[in-house]
Amino acid sequence: MSAARLTSSAIDVAALTREVAAGDRGAVSIFLGTVRNSNEGRAVNGIDYSAYDAMAVAEMNRIADEASERFRGVAIALEHRIGTLQVGDVSVAIACAHAHRAQALDANRYVIEELKRRVPIWKREHYLDGTSEWVDPLRRPAEVAP
Amino acid sequence: MTVRVLLFASYADAVGKNELTLELDDGSLVADVVTRVREMAGGRALPPAPLLAVNAAYAPPSTVVRAGDEVAIIPPVAGG
Numbered sequence: 339m340s341a342a343r344l345t346s347s348a349i350d351v352a353a354l355t356r357e358v359a360a361g362d363r364g365a366v367s368i369f370l371g372t373v374r375n376s377n378e379g380r381a382v383n384g385i386d387y388s389a390y391d392a393m394a395v396a397e398m399n400r401i402a403d404e405a406s407e408r409f410r411g412v413a414i415a416l417e418h419r420i421g422t423l424q425v426g427d428v429s430v431a432i433a434c435a436h437a438h439r440a441q442a443l444d445a446n447r448y449v450i451e452e453l454k455r456r457v458p459i460w461k462r463e464h465y466l467d468g469t470s471e472w473v474d475p476l477r478r479p480a481e482v483a484p
Numbered sequence: 485m486t487v488r489v490l491l492f493a494s495y496a497d498a499v500g501k502n503e504l505t506l507e508l509d510d511g512s513l514v515a516d517v518v519t520r521v522r523e524m525a526g527g528r529a530l531p532p533a534p535l536l537a538v539n540a541a542y543a544p545p546s547t548v549v550r551a552g553d554e555v556a557i558i559p560p561v562a563g564g
Contacts, residue, residue, distance in 0.1 A: 453564055
């Protein structure tokens with residue numbers, strides 16, 4: 339089973355965990371991505387996340403399905419937040435449950451790596467100096483006036 | 485035929501729109517959509533071969549566009 343969502347409010351990690359927990363699943367792995375206070379040496383005070391909503395949800399579900407194929411028996415729930423987030427806020431949460439810990443952990447790693455590689459979500463970082471930029475993980479983004 | 489084109493993030497900022505409709509000849513490819521958008525004001529900020537999606541799934545530039553398709557030009561993703 340798997341379920342992926344976008345949300346514009348705070349992610350309820352406990353609720354996400356309950357979605358995958360079951361008596362025959364002795365291992366639950368939780369990954370949380372949070373807004374870091376610096377990037378490339380610059381002080382960050384917030385990030386605006388935006389998405390191609392329909393495709394982001396579809397792609398997250400495809401990734402969860404792939405993980406379920408690779409790690410048979412894993413249950414997956416994940417949620418990505420969009421909108422304006424402050425330093426420390428949870429931007430993404432992934433819960434994977436399996437009978438055993440190796441599959442629970444490996445499935446989680448698979449989901450976050452694929453999510454970062456291909457889910458159509460973008461972030462615009464706001465820096466303490468008043469500037470902001472679209473983040474391109476593959477290269478330094480162009481400077482944009484505040 | 486008419487197709488809907490979606491732009492996001494830095495590409496939407498460059499062109500000044502996040503959605504537009506294009507009239508295309510039958511048999512056009514999604515690569516032709518990119519060519520047309522790059523001819524618009526600000527369009528040169530887009531790379532010649534960006535990531536593309538048709539109807540919410542990644543698609544190669546050689547994909548033939550059909551009437552009513554939703555073509556998305558996808559900037560480098562940065563989720564997580």
